[in-house]
Amino acid sequence: MKQPLIKTENLTRTYKLDEMLVHVLKGLNIEIEQGEMVSIMGPSGCGKSTLMHLLGLLDTPTSGKILFAGRDVSQLSDNERADFRGDRVGFVFQQFNLLKKFTALENVVLPLIYSHKGGGTEKRARDLLAEVGLSHRLNHLASKLSGGEQQRVAIARSLINDPPLILADEPTGNLDSRAGSEIMDLLRNLNSKGKTLVIVTHDLSVAQGCQRIIRMKDGEVVRE
Amino acid sequence: MLALLRSSFKIAVDSLWVSKVRSVLTILGIVIGVSAVIILVSMGNGLRSMINTQFMSLGANLVMILPGKVDLNGGGFQQFAAMATSKLTTEDAKLVKSVTNVSEAVPFAASYLPVKNMGESVVVEVLGSDENYTKVMNWPVSEGRNFTVSEVNAGKKVAVLGVTTARNLFNESAVGKTVLIGSERFRVVGILSQKGGSGEMDFDKRVFIPLSAAKVLFGKLNVQVIYFQVLDRSQINTTVTQVKNALLRHHKDDEFSVLQSGDLLKSVDSILGAVTMALAGIAAISLMVGGIGIMNIMLVSVTERTREIGLRKAVGASFTDILWQFLIEATVVSSLGGVVGILLGFLGAFVIGRFISTEVTAWSVLLAFSFSALVGVVFGILPAYKAAKLDPIEALRYE
Secondary structure (H helix, E strand, C coil): CCCCCEEEEEEEEEEEECCEEEEEEEEECCEECCCCEEEEECCCCCCHHHHHHHHCCCCCCCEEEEEECCEECCCCCHHHHHHHHHHHEEEECCCCCCCCCCEHHHHHHHHHHHHCCCCCHHHHHHHHHHHCCCHHHCCCEHHHCCHHHHHHHHHHHHHCCCCCEEEEECCCCCCCHHHHHHHHHHHHHHHHCCCEEEEECCCHHHHHCCCEEEEEECCEEEEC | CHHHHHHHHHHHHHHHHHCHHHHHHHHHHHHHHHHHHHHHHHHHHHHHHHHHHHHHHHCCCEEEEEECCCCCCCCHHHHHHHHHCCCCCHHHHHHHHCCCCEEEEEEEEEEEEEEEECCEEEEEEEEEECCCHHHHCCCCEEEECCCCHHHHHHCCCEEEECHHHHHHHCCCCCCCCEEEECCEEEEEEEEECCCCCCHHHCHHHCEEEEHHHHHHHHCCCCCCEEEEEECCHHHHHHHHHHHHHHHHCCCCHHHEEEEEHHHHHHHHHHHHHHHHHHHHHHHHHHHHHHHHHHHHHHHHHHHHCHHHHHHHHHCCCCHHHHHHHHHHHHHHHHHHHHHHHHHHHHHHHHHHCCCCCCCCCHHHHHHHHHHHHHHHHHHHHHHHHHHHHCCHHHHHHCC
């Protein structure tokens, strides 16, 4: 039987805010197949970012399960979660989150420090930067790059450990429309090479560039 | 691990470089601490080796007989009192000299007196002795001559001056001139060669006169110290016992003490060693203060770099990875301070060495440096723990 890459079972996440319980996710059940490119849409506060954090194991669910390729990853230890984030997931953020004092190349190899993979790393980082069209910017400091360029470096960084899943949180949110559509082209290209992509956005044009849209509202999936 | 080390090192150096003023101020605490340890220890050691050399210049075969019971672990005051009521005599010196293996035994009576020449006047230690003091103290006359046995026997008022006193009192050669010691006029017959020392311990200020003349001048008949020298150093303990037994025939047990220069040296050395350690300890406190400065800055740095920490966690950094990164960073900062402190310490010791003797020792450098690195680790723990504990989501959202 072919397993979905991601499957959630009754996933809930509740925060405590000044003695009040805020139910951000209320028993979410979604499935994302290997090789899919899915966008998650919804108004602010619908829980889409929380969902993404849970899928990337940056956060732990209050209850429910997350199955990653059939394996329950919702109860891992801190160290196991860190390893999971390093090996299985690549993050792309709205704010890029590059280290400003580091060059593009250094930013791309950063995750390797923690994944204990050695050998040919610089070559791989160069290749990835070439793939995102930045071979002429290898040794530029991140702070000297344009927004679009920074996001490309971030995408190259997310790929350095060759994870099956890329999680992107508003990847075009801080970019002008032209740079944004270039980034979307890049992400679609990654998808065509077999990566599974989950993109959180409230930009409809971004969502429409994906194969499937999961719409959320008040912590629940309203429509697929 | 190696990659983490390298990257942490780069981050540490970068963040130091970015805020230069802050870095300099942070490191300054460690720099001052480390250099203070090195300089103070070098001064203590300089003093120790200076005293060592002076004792050695007296000769390793020298043994002293002092009045009263001498306790090398303290009791300096009683010692002065014992000097005043000394029961030792010239006859004791003769008795000691008759003991086997004793080459010379010389009695000394001492008093601080003003020594004058025309308008110039200095107060120095005047020692009455016989003509053999130059031998027993290993201290030859460099100009003129020593007083003779007949001058000693006749109680002639002749004096041999230490080179400093001679210089202080006379513009030209002092030999053949007269000086006023206390109220008596003495003829200067010789100048001693340079012996060294400084302050109260400056041997070159001393003035020697025949013991017989000194007894008249000081108005007391006893002697305060007898120095004797052994022929065969390997037999020194036997000889000391024999000397004690000889003296016990004329004196009570608590009326004299026999001290080998080695014992004295050891006791002075241990006192100075303790003083040096105390100085190093005080300087080490400033290292602690420096460490607190590092902790302060590291805490600020963790807050400023919250997002960076969040990102590192998102790309796979574990609690331990982040902990290490900040510990390494704190250690780099403090070690850098250590290195600069060592350089400054050497420089300081060199400059101070032009005035008083200093001696930089390897152990103080090593100690100061490893202590500064340790300070980095200890005071890095809290900020590093704070960083490692950060929730990645909160950290990534941090503005």
